[in-house]
Amino acid sequence: MAKLPVRLLGVLILVTASLAVSAAAGVSSSAAEPPPGRLWFDDRAAASFTVEDGRFVDGLGREVVLRGYNVSGETKLEENGGLPFASVADAEKSAAALRTLGGGNAARFLLSWAHAEPARGQIDHAYLAAVTAQMRAFLRAGIRVYPDFHQDLFSRHLFHGGSWYTGDGAPKWVVEAGGYPRESCGICLFWGQNITQNQAVTRATYDFWHNRGGIQDAFLTTAQTTMSYLAEHLTPAEFAGVVGFDPYNEPHAGTYDSGQSSRAWERDLLWPFYEKFRARMDAAGWHDKPAFVEPNLFWNANLDFQKQEGGLLDAGSALGPRYVFNTHFYDQKAISGIFMWGKAKDGQYAGDFGTVRDRAAGAGTAAIVSEFGHPLTGTVSDKAPTVLKAMYQAIDSRQPGASWWSRPQDSGAVLSSTQWQWDIYNGRHHELMNGNPDKVLTAGDAWNDEDLSAVRLDDTGAPVLRQDARLLDRLYPSATAGRVLAFTYEDRSRDGSTTLTWNPVPASLPHVRELVGSGQYGLLLWRSDGSASPTELHLPASFAPERTTVVSDLGALHGLPPYEAGKPIAVAPEPGGTGSRRLLLTSSASSNLHFALITNGTTAPSPDALQSTRAELAAWAANGG
Known part of the structure; x- marks a missing residue:
């Protein structure tokens, strides 16, 4: 067969x-229809999430884009026992806000090895139960998740009560068995310098990769037990929303063996670890879910003295569909306050994120940028509005705004991504740093002076955004019936009182330009695969259906009708019942080129204006821009 x-x-x-x-x-079978408010394809689409032909696809074969946040840095703290939330109720509140305020459909869900295995060989099942309950809150809100056993600087137990810094990750018993020197980073201005300068951190990290005392084996066993627990205690529908696992955050050698290069370390130690983790996933019942594997964390550093060769180059085509190329990107030049003067500009990160696309394509798999962000307070926080806009611009397309309209065919894949981070407790922590009662941290993220959370709770206990909603709640193609050819989104986000417009509609398209005006707009080009399934785009809250205009080869209208079978353009709730919305574009035409402009610009365009814009866009798309 x-x-x-x-x-x-x-x-x-x-x-x-x-x-x-x-x-x-x-x-x-006809009586077994989904309840009112649910569309017929919801459950089928959630039934499968795989990598095919270098892209994420759902159960209907649609190209999927994951967008969301890391949930959350709270896991790195002790105040809630290594859990992302103090309660399931808080998890539910956070999940609903991530969907409705942040526009996300995915979460990188942080876990703690130290709390999962507090004593060697002894799993804390109460911790796993609490993690599962909190994860379920996100799954039920229609948010796909991929767990991550998070670590930074190997373990908080390497640090003492008077330390300037702290870590997270490995349990206390691992550190006690290692006999590591008292930690010291010397004159370190940034916590990340500990990765290469703190001997306690470098030696412990080295021991993990060389499996000294079987500590890597212990981690793999704990990871398998955790994955088995999730598979057994989530319902099949919930488990379908768990799309994979991130085995290890920001891997680095600690120290290299004599004569060993960073690339050789990836080949000889990191990749074999991922193959072992992959086998543990299979044994735990995760065989149809990919491993979201990270290369050496410095492989794409944008400071030359920090950059190290890597990117899992020697894994080659061995990555394939059972692995996802998973990387982070922070602008270290901007964060340093020394190596980048001024603000980020149009196309600032096109090359950096283009490298991510190229590396994933070379490995025959899909890519995700599982961390990116910028400090929201401190001496370089004034750069945040432009840095984040430039990052999202490069995630949407490898073309700067200045050249997008003339070269849409070079736009590249729309990248999946999860911003660091989504911590509702931002500014309201009560963390005893390294257990020291005289160093109670409450401000920011309460971890090594970081402050990157996009959300906080106001005085009424309601989640509110700390960044411009126009930047975070974005239009994006969440599921495309066919292949995305190009996409761009002009969010019109602000830097103070200045509106940032980096992708203005060119004067050569006067009807499009007039229709968009000063509003937000997105444009999707895709080639259908003949499927009757709809193409979906997340519709931000700023795009009220009655004030949204869509101009497409499928039709042109102002004001979006609710979904009914047969309507080529419609709006519907997103799964999860949080009130977020999606735009549905449906065509059964096989292999046709489609376009769709979505804008909240002109308030009441005339029928003639809509048809003129449609004709103008059709000619532009047919001529390849």
Whole structure:
């Protein structure tokens, strides 16, 4: 018997199971429709999430883009026992806000090895139960998650009560067995310098990669137990929303062996670790979910003296669909306050994120930028509005705004990403730094003077954004029926009182320019695959359906109608019941080139204006921009 593609097989299994349940209950298949408010394709689309042909795809074969945040740095603290939240209620509040305020459909969900295995070989099942309950809050809000056993500077237990810095990750028993020197970073202005300058950190990290005393084996066993627990205690529908696992945050050698290069370290130690982790995933029932593997954290550093060769180059095509190329990007020049004067500009990071796209393509898999961000307080915080806008611009397209309209064919894949971070407790912590009652941290993220959370709680306990909503709650193609060819979004976010417009509509498209005006707009070009499934875009809260205009080859209208079968352009709730919305664009035409302009600019365009804009866009798209 010929093997069916994994995606198709998953859909057939789901449909067969649904029919069997209906038959057992004595109802016909037509009676087993989803409840009002749910669309027929919701459950099928959630049934599968895989990597195919270098992109994420769902159970309907649609190209998926993950957008969201890290949840959260609270896991790195002790105040809530290594959990992301103090309670399930807080998790539910955070998840709903991530969806409605932050526009996210995904979360990198941080876990703590130290709390999962507090004593060697002894798993804290109460911790796993609490983690599962909090994760469930996000899954039920329609948010896909990928867990991450997080570590920074190896372990907080390397640091003492008087330390300038702290860490997170490995349990106390690992540190006690290592016999490491009293930590000291010397004159370190940034916590990250400990990675290469603090001998306690470098020696402990080295020991992990060389499996001294079997500590790597212990970590892998704990990870497998955790994955098995999640698979067993989440419902099948919930578990379908867990899209993979990030095995290790920001890996680095600590110190290299004599004559060893960073690339050789990746080949000889990091990649074999990922293969072992992959085997543990399979054993835990995660065989159809990819491992989100990170290269040497300095492989794409934008400071030359920090950059090290890597990017899992020697894994080559071995990555493939069972792995995702997973990387971080921070502008160290901007964060330093020394190496970048002024603000970020249009196209600032096109090359950096283009490198991510190219590396994933070379490895035959999809890419995700699982961390990026910039400090929101401190001496360099004035750069944050432009740095974050430039990063999101490069995540959407590898083309700067100045050249996007003339070269859309070079736009590249829309990258998946999760911003650091989403911590509702920002500014309200009560963390005893390294257990010291005389060093109670309350400000910012309460961790090594960081302050990057996009959200906080106001005095009423309600989540509110700390960054411009126009920047964070973005239009993006969450599921495309076919292949994305190009995408851009002009968010019109602010830097103080200045509106940042980096992708103005060119004068050569006067009708488009007039329709958009000073409003926000996005433009998607895609080639359909003949599917009857809709293409979906997340619709930000700033795009009220009654004031949103869509101009597409599928139609042109101002004011979006609710979804009904047969409507080519419509609006519907996003899964999860949080009130967030999605735009649905449906065409059954096979292999056709489609375009869609979405804007909240002109308040009441005339029918003639809509049709003129449609004709202008059609000619532009047909001529390749």
